[in-house]
Amino acid sequence: MTDTVAEAGAPPRSSMSVERATGFSDDDLAALCEAADAAIIDGGGFGWVNPPGRMALERYFKGVLLVPERTLFLARQDGIVVGSAQLVRPPRNNEAQAFSANLKHSFIVPYARGQGLATMLTERVEEAARALGYQVLNLDVRETQEAAIALYESLGYIRWGIHPAYARVGGRTVRGICYYKLLQPGGRVG
Numbered sequence: 282m283t284d285t286v287a288e289a290g291a292p293p294r295s296s297m298s299v300e301r302a303t304g305f306s307d308d309d310l311a312a313l314c315e316a317a318d319a320a321i322i323d324g325g326g327f328g329w330v331n332p333p334g335r336m337a338l339e340r341y342f343k344g345v346l347l348v349p350e351r352t353l354f355l356a357r358q359d360g361i362v363v364g365s366a367q368l369v370r371p372p373r374n375n376e377a378q379a380f381s382a383n384l385k386h387s388f389i390v391p392y393a394r395g396q397g398l399a400t401m402l403t404e405r406v407e408e409a410a411r412a413l414g415y416q417v418l419n420l421d422v423r424e425t426q427e428a429a430i431a432l433y434e435s436l437g438y439i440r441w442g443i444h445p446a447y448a449r450v451g452g453r454t455v456r457g458i459c460y461y462k463l464l465q466p467g468g469r470v471g
């Protein structure tokens with residue numbers, strides 16, 4: 282399913298859409314890797330602190346599509362891939378947490394930020410998780426990722442904890458902030 286916002290009227294605004302990825306065209310994979318590279322260089326990657334290079338990014342994203350627990354979502358601006366996010370389901374052996382999933386590795390290329398794309402991306406991941414019957418969506422961010430913190434708090438994510446040794450960036454230990462959101466109507470678990 283594709284969600285598209287293409288607003289009419291002047292001045293013309295770019296079209297934005299989010300879709301679940303089931304495969305990559307060469308152009309989409311190239312755009313995704315370029316967007317990821319730019320986001321990592323900008324300082325807010327999805328784990329990477331230094332850009333790993335084009336081949337490694339291509340292998341990474343192709344690999345994500347093969348992992349049974351992961352679903353990749355792509356954000357597009359005017360048809361070009363400008364970001365992505367992953368819905369990560371719990372492994373089968375994790376019966377105790379079978380009701381919860383994780384939102385991970387969300388990013389938008391710097392030039393396409395501030396237009397609502399990450400909001401669309403997050404809401405699409407929530408919708409997919411809800412449709413699969415998950416009741417809780419968990420995520421965590423570095424405490425330095427101020428835009429992400431504002432984004433998730435604006436979307437109703439509840440801050441439940443601080444991880445004191447969450448990440449190492451530039452030789453410095455960075456704290457992490459942990460969030461959850463109840464997905465089902467009424468916000469109940471059960």
Ligand SMILES: CC(C)(COP(=O)(O)OP(=O)(O)OC[C@H]1O[C@@H](n2cnc3c(N)ncnc32)[C@H](O)[C@@H]1OP(=O)(O)O)[C@@H](O)C(=O)NCCC(=O)NCCS
Pocket residue numbers: 320324325326327385386387388389390393394395396397398399400401421422426427428429430431432433435
């Ligand atoms: C966080 C990120 C995904 C936001 O993407 P985006 O497309 O610019 O976000 P949106 O346009 O949907 O913004 C939605 C809300 O987030 C908040 N927000 C976004 N950018 C912000 C910024 N630079 N400063 C403060 N708040 C910000 C605002 O509340 C905003 O709502 P508003 O526009 O009504 O004020 C993007 O900045 C990014 O890729 N950052 C680096 C990677 C990262 O931190 N990923 C998340 C954790 S893995």
